[in-house]
Every structure is written in structure tokens, then in C-alpha cells.
Amino acid sequence: MGDPWLSIIGMPDDSADALPPASRAALAEAEVIFGGPRHLERASAGTRGRAWPVPFSVEPVLAERGKRVAMLVSGDPFWFGAGGSIVGALDPSEWRSLPAPSTFSLVANALGWRLEEVTCHGLHAAPLAQLRAALRPKGRMICLLRDGDAPAALARFLCEQGAGTAQMHVAERLGGSDARLRAVQADGYDLTDVQAPVAVGVDLPDGIGLPRAPGLPDDSFASDGQITKAPVRALTLSALAPRQGDLLWDIGAGSGSVSVEFCLAGGRAIAFEQHAARVENITRNIADFGLNARMQAAHGRAPEV
Known part of the structure; x- marks a missing residue:
């Protein structure tokens, strides 16, 4: 494991006294401690404490490379935690994680x-x-x-x-x-x-949720009528056979319905469309289905864009 300069510590909500010995030792040795105000207070960080910047960034932590640094995060640092935000910028020998039970x-x-x-x-x-x-x-x-x-x-x-x-x-x-x-x-x-x-x-109650098979009802989407109809869309998605992480280029996307269902199946998509009004519908469908992280609309003609 070497001698990492950064300790990523999962912090419980009561106090540092509830931490296991290895986490308490890392806190005691730290020259600089990063965390939210609540965590810094409960760890008695004092003058060693540095509050996370708003908006959140790990750059201040990286700037302290060479010192003994502790990062305080809630629970498990790699279960929707800040651990995953910083390790991509580090060599494996530079850090260690000391998790606590996740929320x-x-x-x-x-x-x-x-x-x-x-x-x-x-x-x-x-x-x-x-x-x-x-x-x-x-x-x-x-x-x-x-x-x-x-x-x-x-x-x-x-x-x-x-x-x-x-x-x-x-x-x-x-x-x-x-x-x-x-x-x-x-x-x-x-x-x-x-x-x-x-x-x-x-x-959750009974009778809710989207169908898991492709071919959602046409009225599920914002559209001006230019939409791949549900039966054809189901066949199209079956032929495309989306897998987790696959990327689709949807050229002349219309409403973006094929791209939406591709993303719901685990893929990613870029929907190319030359008509501004249809791009607005695609953007609305992206937001309505919560796909901002997986799908984007590109306005313009192919192949120029």
C-alpha cells in the first residue's frame, strides 16, 4: 500500500470518536483536513480544516500534494461519494480509502x-x-x-x-x-x-413506471408529429441492440424518441437535427426522461455538424 499522502475518510454523523482506529490515526496525522462544515466541526479540525469550495472541486486537495491530507466524506467514499471525483487524478500509490457505512x-x-x-x-x-x-x-x-x-x-x-x-x-x-x-x-x-x-x-405503489420493452406510446414524447411510431421504434431498438455504454448517432432525429429509448436501455446518444423547433422537442424529451447525463441534441445539418 506504500505511504499515501491522501487519506479519504468515511465520516459518520456523530463524531470522530466513532471512527475506527485507522481513520482516527489518519485524522490525527493530517496537516490539512478537507470536508463540509459539519464534518470539520465533528472532527475538531480547527485551523487544519478547509471547507469544500462551492461549486465543488477537488483542485484544492490536489494543490496540497506532498502534505499529509485527509478528505472527510459521508459514509462510503466510492458509493456516490467524493472519492470517485479525485482518484482519476492520482496514482494508486498516492491515496487510501477508509470507508464507513454508507447512507x-x-x-x-x-x-x-x-x-x-x-x-x-x-x-x-x-x-x-x-x-x-x-x-x-x-x-x-x-x-x-x-x-x-x-x-x-x-x-x-x-x-x-x-x-x-x-x-x-x-x-x-x-x-x-x-x-x-x-x-x-x-x-x-x-x-x-x-x-x-x-x-x-x-x-412505491402498484401500477406505475415505464414499460421495460421498447416501443413506448407515441404520446410519451414531445413531438410535432415527426416521430418514429411505436411499432417501428420497437423494431428499430431491437435491431440496434443497445448495450450498457453504447453510443448512438441519431441523424435526423425528429423528436429524438429512438435516442431516448436507446438511453433508457443503458446507452448514450447524440441526436442530430436540422430543424430548431424539433431540437426544442428533443431537449424537452431529454429533460422529461432525466437523460441529461446520457443524451445531447446537436442542431444543424449532417454531415456538417
Whole structure:
């Protein structure tokens, strides 16, 4: 393992006293400690503490290369955590990770849910529409949210998707002495004073979610009528045979419906379209299906663009 200068430490929500010995030793040896204000306070970082910049960046950590540095993150650094944001810029000999139980594990244990049967979502910066493809009858989700206002927004989203009867388990500051767990139905959401860090476990009702087979109904998409109709689209997707991570160039995309379904199957897509109004529809469909990270629209004529 060598002698890495950077220790990425999973931090529980109560205090540094709850850390295992190796994590406490790394904190004690650190010349510089990066973390959120809550973590820095609970680790008694004092003058060694450096708060994360807004917007988030790992550049300040990289600038301290050569010193003993500790990064404090919530739970498991590589489960929707900041660990994955920095190691690509480092040699494996430069860092070590000292994880704690993830927030997903804490929520699942608080609710008695089998974690392997739950879908997990990090939504600190991602749109709630990203959840659309994960909705399924009687399914369960755990969502990490950005702040105390986000659970109310999640409740509104669930209602818009026909899941107003979903049970929401709002988990605040799990792992610490001020942890709180409250349950509320999405269409009756009335919780106030929700404290971050917050995660929500969602028990979904029956009869919701997108079909898993290709060929979504045509009215699922914003369109001016220029759309590959559902039966032809199903055959097209079957022939394209998308695999996880595959990239599709959709030239003359129309509404972008083929690209959307390609991405819902795990791929990525660039939708080329020369008509500005249709590009607007493609952009709307990207947002409605929560595919901003997988799909983009390119306005212009082929092959110039």
C-alpha cells in the first residue's frame, strides 16, 4: 500500500470518536483536513480544516500534494461519494480509502430493507426526472438529496408520475445522536424543518413506471408529429441492440424518441437535427426522461455538424 499522502475518510454523523482506529490515526496525522462544515466541526479540525469550495472541486486537495491530507466524506467514499471525483487524478500509490457505512446502508438498516432489492440514487446535483426510469410497481428506492427542501420536491415529482400514494421515509442525520426518521405519504407531504444530510426511502405503489420493452406510446414524447411510431421504434431498438455504454448517432432525429429509448436501455446518444423547433422537442424529451447525463441534441445539418 506504500505511504499515501491522501487519506479519504468515511465520516459518520456523530463524531470522530466513532471512527475506527485507522481513520482516527489518519485524522490525527493530517496537516490539512478537507470536508463540509459539519464534518470539520465533528472532527475538531480547527485551523487544519478547509471547507469544500462551492461549486465543488477537488483542485484544492490536489494543490496540497506532498502534505499529509485527509478528505472527510459521508459514509462510503466510492458509493456516490467524493472519492470517485479525485482518484482519476492520482496514482494508486498516492491515496487510501477508509470507508464507513454508507447512507444507503444506514437507511436500509433503519427500515429493515434488503439493500440488494433497492435501487439507490445520488440526487445532490441530478434532476429528479432521472428517477423516472427507476419507477416500478411495488419497488423501493433510496434517494440521497441535496438539502432539507428537496424531500418536498421529491413528493411533488412522485405525484406527477402517478405515485402519490408512495410512502416516503424521510431520514435525517442518520448515524448520530440527533437522527430522525419520519414517514409520510407523497400526496400528503407536510413535513417541516427537515435537516440535512437527508435521504428518503420510497415505497412505491402498484401500477406505475415505464414499460421495460421498447416501443413506448407515441404520446410519451414531445413531438410535432415527426416521430418514429411505436411499432417501428420497437423494431428499430431491437435491431440496434443497445448495450450498457453504447453510443448512438441519431441523424435526423425528429423528436429524438429512438435516442431516448436507446438511453433508457443503458446507452448514450447524440441526436442530430436540422430543424430548431424539433431540437426544442428533443431537449424537452431529454429533460422529461432525466437523460441529461446520457443524451445531447446537436442542431444543424449532417454531415456538417
